[in-house]
Every structure is written in C-alpha cells, then in structure tokens.
Amino acid sequence: MLARLAHFVRRSIARKLTLTLVGFVAVTTLLGGLFLSRALDRFAVETLEARLASTGRLLHDGARGLLLRRAPPEEVRAWVVQAARPTETRVTLIAPTGRVLGDSEVGVDDLARVENHAGRPEVREALEGRAGRDLxxxxxxxxxxxxxxxxxHDAGRVIGVLRLALPLSVVMASREAVHxxxxxxxLVALAAALAIGLFVARRVTRPIVDMQDIARRMSAGDFTARAPVRSPDEIGTLGRALNAMTARLRGEIQDLQQEQAKATAILDGMVEGVIAVDGRDAILLMNERARTILGLGAARPEGRPFLEIVRNVNLHEILRAVRGAGEAxxxxHELRLAAxxxxxxxxxxxxxxxxxxEVGAVMVLHDVTELRRLEQVRTEFVANVSHELRTPLTAIHGYLETLLGGALEERDNARRFLEIVFRHTERLGRLLDDLTDLSNIELGRVALRLEPVAGDEVGAVMVLHDVTEWRRLEQVRTEFVANVSHELRTPLTSIHGYLETLLGGALEERDNARRFLEIVFRHTERLGRLLDDLTDLSNIELGRVALRLEPVRLDEVVDSVLAIIAPRAESGRVALAADLPAGLPAVSGDRDRLAQILINLVDNAVKYTPEGGRVTVSARPAADGRVEVAVADTGVGIPPADLPRITERFYRVDKARSRELGGTGLGLAIVKHLVLAHAGELAIESTPGRGTTVRVTLPPAAPQ
Structure with missing residues (x-):
C-alpha cells in the first residue's frame, strides 16, 4: 500500500508539492502543539506551586504553635481539616522524624498505618530547610x-514540616480543553494547507506540464511548438530557454539532415563499399557500392543483423577479429567472393x-578484380614472351654449337646453317618490333591526328575514380614490354650484324669467322640466361614454384654458395668471408631456393666490388626468433635515389657495367619474390663509395 502511494506521489510534481506543504504544516502543527502543551502544563504546575506555597506561609504560625506545645492528634486533626477546607488542598503536618502528626485526608485512628514520610523527596528537602516539591x-x-x-522554623531550627497537596485533576481538565x-x-490548518498546496502546485506545474508536452513533441521530431512564458521567474526563464533550445535544435537538425544527405550521397557515390557494424552485429551503414558488390539490391539493410544480410564466412571472421583486437x-585482407x-x-x-x-567495426570493400587480372596478364605475358623467344633462340644456339663444333669447315653446310640462323634472328627482330610498337602505343608515344566531330551540345557527368594503382600496373606492364624488347634488342642486333658480316664474305676467313661465331654464341647464351630469369620470375609470381620447406642449416648453404662464387671472386681479387655463429638456429625454407637467393646476392656483391675489396656473409638470430642473413660488401654502393627501385625488373644503377658483367637486371627482383615466398623480409642499406649491405630475414624452423 505504501509502495503504491509512494509511486502515485512520485509521478507528479503537483502531488509532491502538495504533499510537501501539507506535511510541513502537519509537522509544524504537531511540534507546536507538543511544545504548547508542555509549556501549559509547566505553567499550570508552577501556578499551583506558587498557590500552595502562599497558602503554606499563611498556615506556618498555626503549625508552629501545634508543634511547640505538642498538641494531641485530635487537635492537630481538627486544625489540618479546618486549614484544608477553604483551599480544597490536602494539608499534612509532619514531625522532624518523618512521622505524620495529622492529615486532612486521614482520620486519627488511621494515622498509625501511615508510613513514615522522612524519605519523601519534598519532605526531605523541607527538613533540610528548603521548600520541597514533587509530582x-x-x-x-x-x-x-x-x-x-x-x-x-523556630529559633532558626526546623521543628517540623507543613505539606500541602493538590490533585492534578484540575490541570488535566484544562489541558484536555487546550488539546x-x-x-x-x-485540522483547519491542514485543510487550508491542502487547498493552498493544490492551488500553488497547479499554478507552478502548469507551465512544466506544457513544457513536458513540448519536449515529448520534440522527441517525436516536431520542433514547431513553443513553451508559454507567463512570468519572469525561474519557470519563465526555463520556458524561454526551452524555446531557444527548440529553435537551435531545429536549425542543428536541419544542418545534420543536410550533412547526412551529403554523407549518404558521397558514400553512395564511392567506388569502394563501406559497411559499419555496431557491437551487437547490427548494420549501422552500408553504401550502395557495398550493396552492389554483395548483390543485395536497392533495399537499405541498416538496423538488420550483419549475419542475416551478409552470407560470407570470411567477412564474419574479419569482423570478429578486428572487433576483438581493440583499438589496434x-x-x-584479400578474399574471393564467389557470389x-x-x-x-x-x-x-x-x-x-x-x-x-561497445565496440563495432567499419569495413571498406575494394574491388580489386581488375587489378589482379592485370597482374595475371603481366605475369602470363612474361611466360608467353619467354616461350615465343625460346624456340628460335634454341634453334640458333644449336646451329652455332654445330658450326663451332666443326661444321664451319664445310662451306655449303656452314652457309646454309648461317642462313637458317639469320632467318631466326629476323623472326626474333620482327617479334621485338611488334613488342616495341605495342609498348609505344600503350605508353602514348604514338601521335594520332584527331579531328573534331560535329554534333549537338552535350553536357557531362563526372565520376572520379582513383585508378592510380591500375594505371601503375599498366605502366609497369608496358614499361616491362619496352625493357624486355630493349634487353633482347642489344644482343640480337649484335648477332644479326655478325651474321650479315659472315654471310657477306667473312665466312671465307677462318679465324674471323670462328671469332664472330664465338661472339654470337656468347650473345645467345646471354639471351638464354635472360629468358631463364624471365621464366623463373614469371613462375614465382604465378605461384608455379612449389617450395619444399624443411629445416635448413644456413652454414651448409653459405659454404656451398661461397664455393660456387669463389672462382669469380678470385679472378676479381675480391676476398670472400663467412661469419656465422655456432649453434645458429635452422630456418624453414627450400634449400635450393635459399641457395639461389644467396648466389644472386653474393654474385652481385662480387661484381660491384673493386679489386682488394671484401664480401662478407653473416647471420645472427633476430629478437623475434627469426634469423637474419646479411651480405655486406665494400663496393661502389648505391645512390639513395636508386635504392627504392633497385629490386624492380631490369633496373640497373650502372647499365653499361651490368651488361658488361653479364647481368640480366632480374636478379634482385627474383630475390625479392623468393624471400616473400618464404614469408621473409628484404632490406637494403647502402652508402655510395663505401659499400652495400643486403639483409634477408627468414622464419625459424619448427621444433622437431
């Protein structure tokens, strides 16, 4: 019952105000009544005390005479009765010993049964010479x-006690009347307080109720209502503040709606899909591109569960992982979407x-289908070019070996072989011409004469799509075509020239003919190495190279690599050294491919280190458990501007020196892709004139 009453009161300010006022009046009246009652009681008692004391002083002399002459009980009885009659009080005369000598309410015969009064509080005080009282x-x-x-008193001493008593029935009657x-x-005050409280509460709360109604309308989106301002007090100030807030909110909500419309238009115009999800897996936002990518149609899915809308396990795992990882x-990720x-x-x-x-997540979906297609086209192009060049080059190489093996002495066969080789070089030349034309067209190096076409006036709609990465890949592909053509053109031109010379008459000069054929043979070997590297790089990028991962001891690989490179280093007077600590952890890798990585790095270091220099292969455990292998030289170094591009295909710092040393320009590109295939990292540091250090970090082998 009390709980219901409390709930009923709490639901209304008017009830609270009324109850507060009534309660205040009730408590004030109660406390005032209690105080007044106690004050009246005290006043009445004090008045009676004064009356009894005055009566007692009037009877003092009569009582002293009775005590001095030791009057008999009958005389004392008659005196106290006579003294009590006019004042309606009870009069008692008491001896110093506390024995009652006479009492107006007790007969002479009953005095013997009255107990000694020496212990009564008022009597005790009177025997001590003071007026005593008790209730x-x-x-x-x-x-x-x-x-x-x-x-x-008599002669300064207490010879007895005169006690007067008055019933409190008179006081009680007066007090009940007052109560x-x-x-x-x-009751009248409470009724008045209730009436006043209701009036004041209604008057005070009426504007508040109006404001409550306005706030309810505002929460429903209606910002046209205004609170009435009827007074300059706090409630009026509150009404004015509410009106100002309503106007400000109306303006801010309009601005927010405009911004939301802009944001929605921007998001829907993005080429990337955007999805925002809250902590309960409900979709907060999904733009039009995301709906298109996921095949959801035009219906907006905001507010619906992500699991219900997006039926893709990979996206769900990404959502859980990123939300569980916190702010960092x-x-x-890259994934394939089949439907x-x-x-x-x-x-x-x-x-x-x-x-x-609460932690949600934002996912941006970027469709890289075309990007990956371009990468696939580029890598397949490498394989196709290598295949097209391999057939005539193999034939050329075979005929040259035959000629150098003794067929040069047979004039007719030698000429016929050279004519066949010449035709193969012409075929290679035509292929390179076609590749060069294609590269120039794609690079925009072919000027077209464009003429205006008459027609109606046409406006335009512009959609800005960042295709930087696509264009970069296309540029890489077309530049790659140009680079391949250029790298093949140089030895092929030389081969073609020597063959023309031989067919033009130099075949008759035995020594020159052999020397020319040996030069042509070396050029074909260089072309073969270039095609081998192109094919190897293409296979690595296409994922056609299967790594046989196993625990590999780096000291064994380094020893075998240094043994292979040692003859070249000795011919160039370059010192080779290995610095591998004992107990170096084994790495997880393909032994042959790791050897290929180190052969490329050490061979490059030897090529670009002058006489008297030094190349050192070292290894050490890294802090994260991996193993770092470093190839450091004291060679010419690499300029800082060339470092970012040093691992690109066909990129050379010193092109003439590289070709002179037989380099294809693909070694570091192969190294980079092989290191990445091993889940490793490649870092290059260099100071021009002081040397270069190439660091390869490899994962450790799993515990056996």
Whole structure:
C-alpha cells in the first residue's frame, strides 16, 4: 500500500508539492502543539506551586504553635481539616522524624498505618530547610498530586514540616480543553494547507506540464511548438530557454539532415563499399557500392543483423577479429567472393568505438578484380614472351654449337646453317618490333591526328575514380614490354650484324669467322640466361614454384654458395668471408631456393666490388626468433635515389657495367619474390663509395 502511494506521489510534481506543504504544516502543527502543551502544563504546575506555597506561609504560625506545645492528634486533626477546607488542598503536618502528626485526608485512628514520610523527596528537602516539591501518585489516595513541603522554623531550627497537596485533576481538565482546541486548529490548518498546496502546485506545474508536452513533441521530431512564458521567474526563464533550445535544435537538425544527405550521397557515390557494424552485429551503414558488390539490391539493410544480410564466412571472421583486437585492430585482407559474381575483394577493417564500452567495426570493400587480372596478364605475358623467344633462340644456339663444333669447315653446310640462323634472328627482330610498337602505343608515344566531330551540345557527368594503382600496373606492364624488347634488342642486333658480316664474305676467313661465331654464341647464351630469369620470375609470381620447406642449416648453404662464387671472386681479387655463429638456429625454407637467393646476392656483391675489396656473409638470430642473413660488401654502393627501385625488373644503377658483367637486371627482383615466398623480409642499406649491405630475414624452423 505504501509502495503504491509512494509511486502515485512520485509521478507528479503537483502531488509532491502538495504533499510537501501539507506535511510541513502537519509537522509544524504537531511540534507546536507538543511544545504548547508542555509549556501549559509547566505553567499550570508552577501556578499551583506558587498557590500552595502562599497558602503554606499563611498556615506556618498555626503549625508552629501545634508543634511547640505538642498538641494531641485530635487537635492537630481538627486544625489540618479546618486549614484544608477553604483551599480544597490536602494539608499534612509532619514531625522532624518523618512521622505524620495529622492529615486532612486521614482520620486519627488511621494515622498509625501511615508510613513514615522522612524519605519523601519534598519532605526531605523541607527538613533540610528548603521548600520541597514533587509530582507523583499518592500511595494513600491513589491519585496524582502536586506536593509542596515547607519547613516549620523556630529559633532558626526546623521543628517540623507543613505539606500541602493538590490533585492534578484540575490541570488535566484544562489541558484536555487546550488539546481539543489545538486539534481543531491543526485540522483547519491542514485543510487550508491542502487547498493552498493544490492551488500553488497547479499554478507552478502548469507551465512544466506544457513544457513536458513540448519536449515529448520534440522527441517525436516536431520542433514547431513553443513553451508559454507567463512570468519572469525561474519557470519563465526555463520556458524561454526551452524555446531557444527548440529553435537551435531545429536549425542543428536541419544542418545534420543536410550533412547526412551529403554523407549518404558521397558514400553512395564511392567506388569502394563501406559497411559499419555496431557491437551487437547490427548494420549501422552500408553504401550502395557495398550493396552492389554483395548483390543485395536497392533495399537499405541498416538496423538488420550483419549475419542475416551478409552470407560470407570470411567477412564474419574479419569482423570478429578486428572487433576483438581493440583499438589496434586495423587489418587488411584479400578474399574471393564467389557470389553473386566472381570478384576479388581487398577488405580494410578497423574497430569503431561507440558509446560506453561497445565496440563495432567499419569495413571498406575494394574491388580489386581488375587489378589482379592485370597482374595475371603481366605475369602470363612474361611466360608467353619467354616461350615465343625460346624456340628460335634454341634453334640458333644449336646451329652455332654445330658450326663451332666443326661444321664451319664445310662451306655449303656452314652457309646454309648461317642462313637458317639469320632467318631466326629476323623472326626474333620482327617479334621485338611488334613488342616495341605495342609498348609505344600503350605508353602514348604514338601521335594520332584527331579531328573534331560535329554534333549537338552535350553536357557531362563526372565520376572520379582513383585508378592510380591500375594505371601503375599498366605502366609497369608496358614499361616491362619496352625493357624486355630493349634487353633482347642489344644482343640480337649484335648477332644479326655478325651474321650479315659472315654471310657477306667473312665466312671465307677462318679465324674471323670462328671469332664472330664465338661472339654470337656468347650473345645467345646471354639471351638464354635472360629468358631463364624471365621464366623463373614469371613462375614465382604465378605461384608455379612449389617450395619444399624443411629445416635448413644456413652454414651448409653459405659454404656451398661461397664455393660456387669463389672462382669469380678470385679472378676479381675480391676476398670472400663467412661469419656465422655456432649453434645458429635452422630456418624453414627450400634449400635450393635459399641457395639461389644467396648466389644472386653474393654474385652481385662480387661484381660491384673493386679489386682488394671484401664480401662478407653473416647471420645472427633476430629478437623475434627469426634469423637474419646479411651480405655486406665494400663496393661502389648505391645512390639513395636508386635504392627504392633497385629490386624492380631490369633496373640497373650502372647499365653499361651490368651488361658488361653479364647481368640480366632480374636478379634482385627474383630475390625479392623468393624471400616473400618464404614469408621473409628484404632490406637494403647502402652508402655510395663505401659499400652495400643486403639483409634477408627468414622464419625459424619448427621444433622437431
């Protein structure tokens, strides 16, 4: 019941105000009544005390005479009765010993049964020479009495006690009358307080109720209502503030709606799909591109569960992973989406901090299908070019070996072989011409004469799509074509020239003919190495190279590599050294491919280190458990501007020196891709004139 009443009161400010006022009046009336009652009681008792004391002083001399002459009980009885009659009090005369000598309410025969009064509080004080008083129920009369005891003096000594008592029935009657008046007054005050409280509460809360209605309308989106301002007090100030807030909110919401419309238009115009999800896996936002990628149609899925809308396990795992990783959980993934169409998606995901501890996620879906197709085209192009060049080059190489093996002595066969080789070089030349033309066209180096076409006036719609990466890949592909053509053109031109010379008559000069054929043979070997490197790089990029991962001891690989490179180093007077600590952990890798990596790095270091220089191969455990292998030389170094591009295909710092040393320009590109295939890292540091250090970090072998 009390709980219901409390709930009823709490639901209304008017009830609270009314109850507060009524309660205040009730408590004030009660406390005032109690105080007044106690004050009246005290006043009445004090008045009676004064009356009894005055009566006692009037009776003092008569009582002293009775005590001095030791009057008999009958005389004392007659005196106290006579003294009590006009004042309606009870009069008692007491000896110094506490024995009652006479009492107006007790007969002479009953005095013997009255107990000694020496221990009564008022009597005790009177025997000590002071006026005593006490308020208690009489043991004799069984009624509440007010006692006043006065000492009876003679010659400065107390010879007895005169005690007067008055029943409190008179005081009680007066107090009950006062209480009735006070109760009636309190009820009237409560009724008045209730009426005033209701009036004031309604007057005070009416504007608040109006404001409550306005706030409810505002929460529903209606910002046209205004609060009435009826007074200049705090409620009026609150009404004005509410009106100002309503106007400001109306403007801010309009601005927010405009911004939201802009954001929606921007998001829907993006070429990337954007998905935002809250901590309960409900979709907060999904733009049009994301809906298109996922094949969801035009219906907006905001507010619906992510699991219900997006039926892709990989995206769900990305969402859980990035949300569980906290603020540092930014991640990038690439996955294949089979439905509704076959796509390759690059997904960037970051956690989204919401209210409280709730963590959602934002995922950006970038369709890289065309990007990966271009990469595939480029790598397949390498394989196709290598295949097309391999057939005539193999034939040329075979005929040259035949000629150098003795067929040069047979004039007719030698000429016929040279004519066949010449035709193969012409075929290679035509292929390179076609590759060069294709490269020039794609690079925009072919000027076209464009003429205006008449027509109606046409406006335009512009969609800005960042195709930097696509164009970069296309540029890499076309530049690669140009580089391949250029790298093949140089030895092929030389081969073609020597063959023309031989067919033009130099075949008759035995020594020159052999020397020319040996030069042509070396050029074909260089072309073969170039095609081998191109094929190897293409296979690595296409994933056609299967790594046989096993625990590999680097000291064994380094020893075998140094043994292979040692003859070249000795011919160039370059010192080779190995610095591998004992107990070096084994790495996880393909032994042959790791040897290929180190052969490329050490061979490059020897090529570009002058006489008297030094090449050192070292290894050490890294802090994260991996193993770092370093190839350091004291060679010419690499300029800082060339370092970022040093691992690109056909990129050379010193092109003439590289070709002179037989380099293809693909060694470091192969090294980079092989290191990445081993889940390793490649870093190059160099100072021009002081040398270069190439660091390869490899994962450790799994414990056996």
């Amino acid at each position: 208690r129920t009489s043991a004799t009369l069984q009624a509440p009495l007010l006692y006043v005891a006065l000492p009876v 009735r008046v006070m109760l009636a007054s309190g 959980g930014m991640s990038r 509704p169409t076959d796509r390759r998606l690059q997904v960037n995901a970051v956690p989204l901090r919401l209210a409280g501890d």
